[in-house]
Amino acid sequence: MTHPAKHIAGMAPYALSKFDIPNGKRLISLSQNESMRAPSPMINDAIDRMINNGALYPDPEWTDLRSALAEVHGIDADAILCGTGSLDLIGRIAHVFAGPTRSILAPEHAYPFFRSAAEMSGARFDTAPEKNAVVDADTLLQNVRPDTGIIFIANPANPTGTRIPKRELQRLRKNLRDDILLVIDEAYGEFADHLDEPTFDMVSENTAVLRTLSKAYGMAGYRVGWGVFAPTIRAELQKVMNPNNIAYLSQVAAVAAITDQAYMRETCERTAEMAAAATHELSTVGFKVYESFTNFILIDLKTADHAISAETMLLSEGVVLRSQAGAGLPHCLRMTLGQQEDVSFAIEILKKWKQENPDA
Ligand SMILES: Cc1ncc(COP(=O)(O)O)c(C=O)c1O
Structure with a gap:
């Protein structure tokens, strides 16, 4: 049997998002920081x-x-x-x-x-x-x-x-x-x-x-x-x-x-608007959201258990957010600012989770 180099044998493969959602649910991926809109026509x-x-x-x-x-x-x-x-x-x-x-x-x-x-x-x-x-x-x-x-x-x-x-x-x-x-x-x-x-x-x-x-x-x-x-x-x-x-x-x-710079700039503006709106909505119900200069927001759920519980509720509805344990933030979930309807749906689920976990 051949053997890999020692440093390769010892490493784990890069972990991409897991898309295991319940049968019959539409996959809504807000996990890979892809753009809210298709590229320039x-x-x-x-x-x-x-x-x-x-x-x-x-x-x-x-x-x-x-x-x-x-x-x-x-x-x-x-x-x-x-x-x-x-x-x-x-x-x-x-x-x-x-x-x-x-x-x-x-x-x-x-x-x-x-x-x-x-x-x-x-x-x-x-x-x-x-x-x-x-x-x-x-x-x-x-x-x-x-x-x-x-x-x-x-x-x-x-x-x-x-x-x-x-x-x-x-x-x-x-x-x-x-x-x-x-x-x-x-x-x-x-x-x-x-x-x-x-x-x-x-x-x-x-x-x-x-x-x-x-x-x-x-x-x-x-x-x-x-x-x-x-x-x-x-x-x-x-x-x-x-x-x-x-x-x-x-x-x-x-x-x-x-x-087509104008199109790209417009995407950035729309993304910033969505970031502000999502941050406002989540903060209003008591979530801590970090200020974002990107096309995603990082939501702090205080404990890793809370993050897992919220992630599980989202997954049960087909929504995939990215848990951030791999980046040393096991208490956080990252939400890509993707399609508006998908982001709104994810926010609704997070609000429901918050109602069920008022101390979180
Ligand atoms: C900070 C950062 N660098 C680089 C990349 C890689 O991007 P790509 O290989 O798609 O250009 C990403 C993708 O999410 C990223 O978040």
Whole structure:
């Protein structure tokens, strides 16, 4: 029998949401932070026009995709690398810049895939404590170890939904050892673009910024992520990236979606309105809801037992929210701000649960 590498044998597979709902119930998934609406209709025309051209491998250099991104963000197209979702880039970064002799640091309630990426690369995963679901530069700096190779920080963060200002990231970078790669994961960046200056000008030989089309552009199913990197980082990452990684139609669709900035911005505005309304409704009946700068909200049910009980009631009606035990928040449930009717239905069930559990 063959054996896997020791660090792979010891790791658990990445836990996606469980969709085991009762027979006969419609599955309502509010668990994966997918968009409240379909992507821009402009992608339909683009796909229709190009549908017969798929016999050849896709552009391995994502030329049109990089130009569209560069134009919209005022950055250099040559600095961009694209992945099959930003997950792909996170994994490659860990592979190249961490590995068995190094560790990866992230905030206490970080996106769980950062841990998976560390484990896949054989690196130890360390965390820095958060206060009220927010991390700060000083705490991260205090938790740097001699073998720290990478700091991953999602901003805005998942699953907390909270954010830190750019000046805090700059302070972190300024006080961090030069050999540590700081990766700012802006998967939800578009939802907070209006609140701060872009961070692309922080990109350097030891700082990278990641984004995705999965969230604000509503294109999770197309698997398109991208990052901005210095040439030295890019050269190393390209060695471990699979050639022709993003499917041809995904590239075509992504270019069309990026061109339709007005549609994406409207999605962000509608999402913010839904976040405010859902937060208000849940807070009014006594739930603690964290302030969110993303397309989901984090609901604090005080104890893990309460979270399990509310999750069970939701599941009995076909509604899947994401329990956050994996991110060190077993007392919280995260609700994606998906279709309005689904979100309203989930809120009604949570209100019913609250009535039955008034002390919670
Ligand atoms: C913080 C964060 N980073 C990255 C991703 C990965 O997104 P994708 O691979 O779809 O681009 C997610 C997805 O939920 C996320 O929440």
